[in-house]
Amino acid sequence: MAYEMFEKKKTTRNTSKFLTITKQGTIRFSKKCYEAYMKEYDTIKFLFNAETNCIGLKLYTEDDDNAYKIRKAKIKNSFAYSVSAAAFLKFYGVDFSETKRYRPIWIEKKEMIKINLNKEI
Secondary structure, three states: OOOOOOOOOOOOOOOOOOEEEOOOOEEEEOHHHHHHHHOOOOEEEEEEEOOOOEEEEEEEOOOOOOOEEOEEEEEOOEEEEEEEOHHHHHHOOOOOOOOEEEOOEEEHHHOEEEEEOOOEO
16 A cells, blocks of 8 residues: 655644643643633632542632632743642542543532543543
8 A cells, every 4th residue: 555645734723612631630721611611710629529420620719728729821822721630630539641631511600610520522
């Protein structure tokens, strides 16, 4: 079988709402996710439901001893949004040996993002 030349193509950036749990134990948020749910908040508290295998990210505007700062880092002409979660993930035995992407579920009345660990995208 002969080799076929791949022609360079431009791809569009993913503009949907998603978040990623990285191998380093960081939760990164897409720009759309951050803008839709998080831009008015400064910190996150982690919750875990072992029965449903779901993570809750409770959003707060004030700092607290049990809250983690939402980090905003400038990268080129854009920003990256993340929160450190390694201690939380290790404590509850959540596997983060591979980077995985999830759709956030917004629970407005609780000001919380739910992550169903059973439903990767």
